[in-house]
Each structure stands twice: as structure tokens, then as C-alpha cells.
Amino acid sequence: MKNLQQVIYALEKNNDLVRIKTEVDPYLQVAAIQRRIFRAKGPAILFEKVKNSPFPMLGNLFGTRQRLNFIFSKTLKTVETLFKLKLSPFEVLKSPTKLSKLPKIFLTTIPKTVSTGPILAQKIKISQLPALVSWPLDGGPYITLPQVYTENPLKPGYFHSNLGMYRVQLKGNNYILNEEVGLHYQIHRGIGVHHKNALDKGEPLWVNIFIGGPPAMTLAAIMPLPEGISELLFAGVLAGHRIKMIKQKENLPISAEADFCLCGYIDGLKPEGPFGDHLGYYSLKHDFPVLKITRVYAKKNAIWPFTTVGRPPQEDTIFGEFIHDLTKDLVPQVFTGVKQIHAVDAAGVHPLLLAVGRESYVPFAAEKIPQEILTQAMSLLGQTQTALSKYLLIVGEENIDVKNIPQFFDYFLSRIDLKRDLHFITRTTMDTLDYTGISLNQGSKLVAAACGSKKRKLGLKQDFLEIKWPAGIFQPMFFAPGIGILGWQKHTLPKDTQDKTLVTLGKILYNIPKIEKFPLLVITDDPLFTAANWENFLWITFTRSDPATDIYGIDEYYKCKHWGAKKAILIDARLKSYHAPPLEEDPETINTIKEIMFKEKLGKYFE
Template sequence: MGYRNLRQCVADLERSGRLVRIEREVDPYLEIGVIQRRVYRAGGPALLFTRVKGCRFPMLGNLFGTLERTRWLFRDALRGVEALVRARIDPRELLRHPADLVRLPLAAKNLLPRRARSGPVLQRSCSLAELPQLVSWPKDGGAFITLPQVYSEDPRQPGWRHSNLGMYRVQISGNDYGPDEAGMHYQIHRGIAIHHRAALEQGVALRVNVFVGGPPALTVAAVMPLPEGMPELAFAGLLGGRRLPLAVAANGLPVPAEADFCLSGWLDPQVLKREGPFGDHLGYYSLGHDFPVFRVERIHHRPDAIWPFTTVGRPPQEDTSFGTFIHELTGELIPEVLPGIRGVHAVDAAGVHPLLLAVGSERYTPYAEPGRPQELLTQASAILGQGQLSLAKYLWIANAGDEPPALHRIGDFFRFMLERVDWRRDLHFHTRTTIDTLDYSGRGLNQGSKLVIAAVGGPLRTLADRLPADLRLPEGFDDPTLPLPGILAVRAPVWSAPPYGEDGVLSVFCRMMEKRGAPDGIALVVLVDDPDFVARSLEDFLWVTFTRSDPAVDIDGVGAAVVHKHWGCEGPLVIDARLKAHHAPPLEELPELEKRVDELGAPGGPLHGII
């Protein structure tokens, strides 16, 4: 059986040597975040902070810090979940016809929550100011809940069967928020938006509960990309290995009886307030913007409540384990949802949404060798129309018939694509469209472009694995290096235009290279601020290139031309990946805090031998 609550989980982790207690007083302002990040990078255990400065609640970090530990937490239920996936069973049908559960694996019965008259979570209450005020980065606008489970229901169809449980940023201090107000930052393409719009159209406030803690399955369920109509509460029961008991919170909405905390209230239908800035999973600060105000009516908590948290920052972070675990659970279903697609990989090192790699199938003309991408383009459109995959900014898609390398071998996949891509034909832009809310490379909040790069057939070129002897850079460009075969990184002049402007550097480089001649073996050039940093690792190359460029604005090429409204280039493609005036600032660690954390890893310290 799975865990009934978080305290049960903590006890199990401690018994098995997978958790360390930190009994020294630690500060939730910056210090705890540094500790958690250091232990995560070391592949260390879960952390229970029992003495949190200024707060009576213990804090639990790094719970999902390794994939091995994440699998271990759900070891009792995984076989049942996998059996349902292999059987291609749609859980939504089971919820419509509960009697069918008796003919399915035992795990299926856990899909249905059960009613509870009360529960531990309703036994105590507190204020927002009494909650742990976790601040992870020095320029953060205040404290926010990093592992919230935000519950809402469709006001047109009340009840948990039409509910949404998502993980959205909830700011609980700072800026202009009152003592009973919080910021509700939800990004585009999130389920709560449908409920919020329905409430606004009816002229009513949207009731919302924010759960914190409870059985770990609730946290994972809140980030699962489930099909529309499949309530996350049902999946939490399936993954947790037991039916989820639901009590009723102050606002009348359900609350898991074994949750640790529940912030119960409603979204103000008339007031927006500035939320942020905050460090985010792209590795930058998401800037301050106006978002709905969550008016907190009451905060319920259990007597022995534990506050779980994570750190949001440049990948890899703890949510990397989330993503990998979720892919293991759902990866087999991709061909069912997207016919012809053999695999999809959202690249964590590039911030997930900025870069998607995929393998599709050219089946339109089985009687002939495909001479150009055909069905791959249809499949790319299907990917960009599917759930959160629609937030992808760059989509590179290969043909399975050409036997591309596995998608997780990212460097090999890039080499495969760059050997085959024809820049005159294989670039397909989506201009003036929506992109991830946290991506500031575009023309404004949620605004930017997308690029599909599709390649079919055999190699067209041999990629250089060392700097070409005939390389001659234009004046003002220097320090060339090869991060990957066929990819040239070049230092360009520092951005000099105002926000959302153009300083002409990209165009100057391309036009000058046309006069000088493109070097042999180079398929892609990336203009950057620091070529040495970009070439330091594959992760650094991916992060800089794909988080700092907007395809429609920051791409040009040597020998560029437009033919029948289709843009392409004869020579290398060029991406301008410099930091620009409208970009959000990147996150940076504080050396003085790093030194303080070093003391915890010294002999006699609680983290000795771990960090």
C-alpha cells in the first residue's frame, strides 16, 4: 500500500537511510534553497529541516531529488499503473462506468476518491505570515509556495470529476499583497484558466484550494500531463496505491483529508496585482506582471504538518526527476495520442519548453523513398497542437526510417540532423504566436515564434569536428569554437539596441560571411556573448542557444532568400543567442552563502560526506 500521508513517507525514508535531518537552525531566506540545490547536485538524500528560522513548521526538501528515490516512493503502485498503461485503458471511461473497475487490475479501484467527514488537515489553522517564507534567489519578489497543488472546479459542472489540480506559483508575501492575499501566477495552457473564464463569464468568484504536502502522489499528480477530462485527484489515488479520502474545506471545496496544509479561498474577479519577479525553471528571473489575486479565507493544517518545498532554477533541478519519472509513466502512450510519432523528448537542459526533439514516420509514399519531409510536417503540427507540447519553441524532428539515434543522446541527434537538413527547404516558422509564459526571448509576455526543423534522407554534408582552416570572421567577431561537430560559436558585439529592437549585428555577420565565403563543414553558427562558456558542456550550449533566441527574429543565414514566402538559406544557419535588453536576468549563486553551506558538509556537520 502507498503512503497515507507525508509523515508516513518521511518515517519510511528515514528508516531506509534516504533522509537526513538538519537540526541546526537554518534560514528560509536564501540559505535553505542553497542547501537543497547543493544536495540535489550531489545526488543526496531527502532533507528534513526541523528548526526553520522564524517558523514553527519543519520543511522537507529534495524529496524527489533522484529518479531512483522517486521510483522507490511509488514502488507499491507502479505495477498497477504500468498495467493500465500497457492495456491502453482510458481512466476517463472507468470514472464514467465505475462498475467496470471489478474487471480490471486491483489498482483501478483507487481511481475513485472516497468521502471523509473530517481529517487531520482540518484540525488547526494559521495565517499566511506563519507559513515558511521560502525565498530561493536574491532578486525574488517575496516568498512563494514551490510545490502547491492548486485545486479548482468548473463552476458549470461542480464536483471533483470536473476538477483540475495544477502546480502554479502562489506568492504569499512581498509586493503589494495584504495579510490575507496571495498572487496566483498560472501560465498559458493550464486547466485552471478554463475554470477561471467560466467563473468570470458567470460573474462569480472562482473558489480555489491550494494543498501543500499530503501523500507524495498528490504532488506528482499536479504536474501530470493528463488528458482533458481526467481529474488529477483520481490519478493521485492510482499512483498512491489507495483511494484518496476527501473532506470539505472552509470554502466548500474538497481537500485531501491527509494533506498537510490547505489554503482555502477564491480568486478575486476584479483585482489583479503585480506578482514576481522569481527565479524560474529556465534559469532566469521571470519578471513582475499582473496576475489574479487569491483571497485566502482560511489556512487549514494538520497538527504535525510538514512543509515540502523545492528550488526552481536553471536545470537540472529536482523537477528534472519529475519530468523523467512522468515520461517513464506516459512515454508508451505517445504513439497512441500522436499517430506516427515514435518518440518525443523535451530537453531539460534547455528549460524544457524551448527545445523539443522528436522522431516521426514518413508513410505517405511507401512505394518511393521520401525526397523531402511530408508526413513529418503533419506530425510536427500535431505535436504543436498537443497539450503542453504546444509550448515548444524549437522542434527538431527526424524520420524513423533514416534510423536516427535515441533522443536522449542529444549531441548525436544534433549531428544526425545537421548532416541531413537542407536549410533552403526544411525550416518552417510559426511567427507571431504564443510561447511559454516564462520565456522572455520573444516580443512580450506569451509572445514569440516557433520553428520546426524537419529532415529526411541521407547525409548532405560532412560536419567539421575542428575549426576549419578557411575560417575568416568579419571584423568585430572573434573567439570561434566548436561546441559540437558542425556548430560554430562566435563572440559577437554586446547587444546595443533598446528592448525589442534590433542592433543589426546578426544581419551584418551574415552579409559579411556571404562576401568572405562560408567555411567548410559548418552547418550552424551561434552568435554569443561568451563562446568558452557555450563550449564548456553540451548543457551550456543548449541552455544559451535555445533560451536566448526567438526564431523569427534571431535567425538569419548565409545566402538567405525568400521563395514563394518560404525563407531559407544556402549556407549555414545563424542564431543570435546573445543576451538582449528585453531578456530576463540569469540566476546567480551567492558565494557567501555557498561558504556557509560548506560548513554543513565539514566533518561533524549533518551533510558531511554528502556535499
């Protein structure tokens, strides 16, 4: 499909889109409605009347796998063929019908340069755009599905371009209205290379931000392609046709079928944020590049697509699953020996990566210990988006299903040697959105590896109930075999500081019978909430802890700079005073949208 108008027509014909005719405020209301319809696996939503904007808003477009598959139904097999070629050219050669498609595939990767297009229909101001504010503490309205296009100043042109999805703040803080917007890009993003090259040359980095247009452009903007491979070229394959780009006399080309385009250049830094982010917390106000706006275009009958991010699962969860399924067969090619990986969405993606590898370094050994899988772990932390992982748990059993999280933890906890198999990387680069570390973009990582025979029989609920817990612990909860959850006093310490009370607790617990049956004990503010389900457990444990700061041992020790624990580890997953606040909805907004949704006969989607 070449544009959003075609998508809407097709979805409506397929009874997979609803129109909301009541005027809805883009301040909190639109996002709150979208989140509820997404959670209910409902249809795409077209808000026809948007307060203070002439442009309708389209939400939940990618809210189900069925809808994603429908939108790209004509090109998915083509994309799979391309990945098959990367995986093994011989597999493609076995099928002449697939081979015959390859010239066409490669042709669609090359953008088609045109002199004009629908996007140039009108020039508008930023103040006319829908001012989407998703969460109460957001610093202003944001573009949440932008396609940020840049070219390498050292090698201009399509083939060295970058198309990324980096959030854009339209108003608020001290941005000059209609003249500036905030451009927040995190570490390990392709635009960073372009920006550095521009700074080295003493030139501004020109940027075009597309919104809407071919849905393939939106998906391409979030594809984790290797550095140096243009997402724009991949968009053509996914779209099934050459992407039309309007050549400008000055600056960058413009996506001809985009609904909106903001043109400008990066000039200095300004405070950006806060913003309710995909970890389930706000990312706070920090200095990020500011984009000086030169022009804003909109096509006739333009539609503003949007999404809401927040604690998973959200719409970007569907994106992640879709991309994982497309690329899973490439994992062994990118990471030698790695069989499966799972960036756990419930834990916010980057905080927790599970992996299954091959352990074959000493196949004749009587007892397998982690060796090859440690090499694979370093590879995972050294390239692509997996480099942002904070906790990497890797096992050397190829029959484990990495998506089956209870099975994975059971295997992992019963085999890990806590004295030997915990490997910390301290004072290193972290995900920009993770506030558990010692400063912005800085914290620690943990590689925990397990293989070989069982080291322990994991404790069950009856074992847990028989433990006599010391004073200070409240609401001890059994969660899963080998995993317990313990309440502890409120955290009040500054960053980069260990809690001496938990060091002492580790020593006390060492002498308690059966404690060795529970190698993982998690300290939280709210054990009942944490223990309610796997989603809560993963979110609390891995988004509220920094490995080096927040892991304690029962009984911990150091030897030749290696840290280990003799019986179990404690992960301090309490909310710290320096953490960003978790996302909470505005009660008044919920009452208002309830009326709107029932009026529009969408009450079945309201929770």
C-alpha cells in the same frame, strides 16, 4: 504512502533521509543547501528548526529516481497496467493476473468523501508558514510544491476538477499579509478553463491549495493529463488507495491528509514576482490573479515540503524523467506517426523539443523529403504541453535515439535543407516564462524538419580552425560536427528588432571557404562558456533566442513568403537587454551554509 509522516519514516529506515538540527533561515539558506545535496544525488533533508516558523521543512524528497521509485514502489506496476490498457486493451487481456487488478484500479480513482481529517487539527496564519525565498531577487516567499485544486463552475465535482502545480507567492509586493496570496498560472493550464467559466458566470473561482499529504497528490499535480481528465482521480491510482477528501458545507473539499491547506477565492489581479524560474532566469513582475484567503489549516506535526527551481537540472528534472518513462509508450497514440519525443531539460524543457517521426507519405520516391513529419510537427504544436515548444526539430528516421543529443544533431544537420526545411510561425503564443519573444506570452516558433539522404558532410575541428573569420568575431570555437560558436559585440537593440550587423555578417560569411560545412553557427557573449559542454550549449542557444527575431542566414533569402538560407544559419543567442536576468547565488549565503553543512556532517555535499 498516505502522508509525509509515513514517507519520512520509510526513508529514514532506508537510510535515505538526514535531519538538520541547526536552525536554518528559509531566506536563501534552505534552498542553497537543498540544491547542493540534490546535485550530489544525496538524501532527502528534514530541516527541523526553521527560522521564524514552527514548522519543519522537507527538501529533496523527489531528488533521485531511486527515491521516487521507492516512494511509489507498491503502485508503479499498477500505473503501468493502466497505461497499457490505454495503449492496447489486447495487451492487458493477454495477462489475466493484470486483468484481475483492473476493478481495484478503477475503484482507487474515486476519492473517498469523509466528514473530517487530520488537516482540520488547527487554524493558522500565513505569517506562521516557512517563508521560502530561493533566489536573491525573488519578490517574496513562495510555495514551490503546491497542489492547487479547483472545480469547474459549470460541472462541479471531483470528475471535472483540476489539480495543478502553480506557484504561489505568500508575501511581498502589495499583498495584504495573511489575507492575500499571488497565484501565478501560465497559459495552457487547466485552471484557466475553470477561471474563464467562473468569470463568464460572474462568480469568484474558489481555490484550495494543498501542501504535503500523500506524495501521489504532488506528482499528480504535475502530470500532463489530457484536458478534462481529473488529476485527482489519477492520484488515487498512484497512491494505491482512494484519496480522502473532506466535504465542506461551503466551497471546495479539502485533502484530509494534507499537511497544510489555504482556502480562498480569486478576486482580481495584483503584481506577482519576480521569481527564479526553471529556465535559469527570473520571471519578472507581472499582474496575475490574487487569492483572497478565508482559512488556513495545518495538521498536527505538519511538515512543509519544498523544492527549488532554477537552471536545469533541478529536482523537477527527476519529475520530468519519471513522467516521460511512464508515458513514453503513449506518444504514438496521442501523436499519430510520432515515434519519440524529448523535451530537452538542459534547454529549459519548452524552448527545445526533439522528435522522431515516420516519413511514409511517398515511400516510392527516389528521395525522401519532409512531408508526413511536417504534419506530425503541427500535431505536436497543437495539443498537450508540447504545444508550448519554441524550437521543434523533427527527423524522419525511426532508428535515431532522441535522447542521444549529439547523435540527433549530427543526423539532423547533415540532412536538413536550409533553403526548404525551416518553417516559422510568427506572432504566436509562447510560454509565459520565456522572455525572448516580442512581449509576454508572444513570440515565434520554428519547425525544422530533416530526412532522406545526407546533404552535406559536417565540418570537424580542423575544418573550423582553417576558416579565416572576419573582423568583429571573437573567440570562434568549434563545438561539434557542423556546429560553431562565435563571439560578437554586446546586444543593445530593443525587442522585435533584427540586428543589421548580423545580416551583414551573413552576407560576408557566404564567401568564406568551408562555411557550408557548419550549417549551425551560434552567436554568444561568452563562447568559452557556451562551448564547455552540451548542457551549456543547449541552455544558451535555445533559452536566449527567438526564432523569428534571432535567426539569420548565410546567405538568407525570401521566396513567396518562405525564408531560407543557402549555406548556414546564425542563431543570435546573446543575452539581450530585454531578457530576464539569469539566476546567481548570494556569496554571503554560500559562506553561511558551508558552515552549517560541515557542522551537520554534510560537508561532502558542499561544492
